[in-house]
Amino acid sequence: MKFLQSLENVVTPTNGWAATAGAMVAPIFQYFYGSDRRDILVLLLIMIALDWVTGIHAAKKRMTYSSEYGLSRIPRTLFLLALPAVGNLLDRVMGTPGFLFYGVTFGLIYHTWTSLTANAHRAGWPMPKSIVNLVGSEIKAKTERSMRQKGE
Structure with a gap:
């Protein structure tokens, strides 16, 4: 239960948007610059x-x-x-x-x-x-x- 409560600060809409943006931008960087x-x-x-x-x-x-x-x-x-x-x-x-x-x-x-x-x-x-x-x-x-x- 304590573990789930600690996720309240991690699972936020802002963090979700940042993770989504990162997931979308990372492949673009990898394409342009290589892995x-x-x-x-x-x-x-x-x-x-x-x-x-x-x-x-x-x-x-x-x-x-x-x-x-x-x-x-x-x-x-x-x-x-x-x-x-x-x-x-x-x-x-x-x-x-x-x-x-x-x-x-x-x-x-x-x-x-x-x-x-x-x-x-x-x-x-x-x-x-x-x-x-x-x-x-x-x-x-x-x-x-x-x-x-x-x-x-």
Whole structure:
């Protein structure tokens, strides 16, 4: 009886709708991204989120933050999330076992890593010198773009 009473908080209309939505969306994600690829996609999502966070902090510190620029990054982010799906679908069409999916996804992870690392450096967050040297060209490009935004 105690077990059934504890289910009162679990079996709610809201949880039912969430479970139904998840059951409907999960196969779509599996179709577009392939099965057993959640870990690499979660890593990509975390990297993109960190890039947004570090970018916002760097822009605010450099006084170049604008909501227009931030909103323009949404289509870019959607594009970045669509590329692995395109790679997976091309793999399926060509019969390759994840070659394009993993190549595209690891490329995006590396690109996003350099971007978020450069943003963190520009925000003034501590960064090992060897990492700063590794992403020096990205730091330079972001600094130049920031100066153009400010009109300097």
